[in-house]
Every structure is written in structure tokens, then in C-alpha cells.
Amino acid sequence: SQQGEEDPQALSIQEGENATMNCSYKTSINNLQWYRQNSGRGLVHLILIRSNEREKHSGRLRVTLDTSKKSSSLLITASRAADTASYFCATDAVTDSWGKLQFGAGTQVVVTP
Amino acid sequence: DARVTQTPRDKVTEMGQEVTMRCQPILGHNTVFWYRQTMMQGLELLAYFRNRAPLDDSGMPKDRFSAEMPDATLATLKIQPSEPRDSAVYFCASGLPGQGEGYTFGSGTRLTVV
Secondary structure (H helix, E strand, C coil): CCCEEEECCEEEEECCCCEEEEEEECCCEEEEEEEEEECCEEEEEEEEEECCCCEEEECCEEEEEECCCCEEEEEECCCCHHHCEEEEEEEEECCCCCCCEEECCCEEEEEEC | CCCCEEECCEEEECCCCCEEEEEECCCCCCEEEEEEEECCCEEEEEEEEECCEEEECCCCCCCCEEEEEEECCEEEEEECCCCHHHCEEEEEEEECCCCCCCCEECCCEEEEEC
16 A cells, blocks of 8 residues: 655646645654656656654755654646656655655655757 | 676566575575565555565565575566566565664566556
8 A cells, every 4th residue: 555645746847946745644654755757667666755854955956854743745846847756755664674765645746858 | 896696687478377585685685575566556665674584575486486585686576477467576675674774675577466
């Protein structure tokens, strides 16, 4: 079963705009991770945020985590056409075997020039 | 950059045939995963290993699927007999949980069962 659910399912923006997507999950976590997937091949790890962290940055990416609401958000600033991809959140749940990662359904992002 | 290598990249097979997918995890990674991705079900965790020992294969249809790690450099996923509903992209991933880093995914094996 999928632990995380992303919202929205799809997002279409223009280059230069910011893209925000959200992830909600059901049970307590050790950490939450975001991945990007281009064209149905090979997921690429973007960022990991631990349960005791509230915000993390990596380049144009900003991730927040609110454990009280069991939710996370991924912000991509100044988007580029190359950011067109599907974005997935994945959770390492406390109740699962340590390190076991379960993925949400993903948000499909299209950035038009 | 170190990478996870999966073979074959694409596989077309007839229903009833045995299919074996292989994965070479990154050297030094102690955790290996097998995921299946379809449009309908998304990314499903099939099995995962730590230090070559199976930890959880509850997501795997036991009657036809099997996953093994004969050594630290090779993980295999076998389907016997294959069925059209097994058509999907199968991903292998490896990593070191607890190090603050995510997992590295292979490029996947696209399986089509006709």
C-alpha cells in the first residue's frame, strides 16, 4: 500500500514560475524523501528530510516537513523546461522495517518555455 | 558516478516463459530493493534485502515471483511462469539507510509479456 499521497496529480507552469507540490502520509516517519523521474525511467534522489527537521534546501529546491500534520511540500523555484518530470515523495515509516521506502503516486510537472 | 546496473533493459517474452532480471547494486551499499511500476498501481515495493538477507517480500506474488541475492554484487528477480499482468517496469535500487542519503535507482527493466 502507498504511504504518501501527492497533490496535485499534475501541474503545468511556465518557465521562471515556482512549482509547489505537497505530500501527505499516514504514519510516523524516520524520514521523507523526494525523487524525480523523467520519461518513466530511473528515479533520481533529490532530497531527504529527517523527522526532526522542518526545512531543507538544495539549490532551487526547498522541502518542508510538518510532522504534526503528516505533510511535506517540495518547492522548485525559477522552474526550467528541464524540470519537466514526475516528482515522488517516499516515506521511511517508523512502523516498517528500517530503511523500507514506500512511494506515493507522484505529481507530473510540465514546464513550458 | 557510481550507478546501479540493471539487465536486460527491455524484455519481451511470451506468457508462461521464465523471466530473470538482474541488478548490480553499488559497491558498499547494504540495502537493495526491487520495485515494480505500472500506470495503474504506481511504484510497488516487491522485496528488499539488507546485507543480502531478505527483509520483506510481502509485496511480491509468492507463487510466481522470487528474489535472491546470491552475492553482494548481484540481485535477481525471477518470474516463473510469466503472465501478461506482469508487464511493467521493474526497478532495482540500492543504498545505505541512516546515512542521510537517498537511494540510487537503476534505469529499470521494461518487461512486456505477450
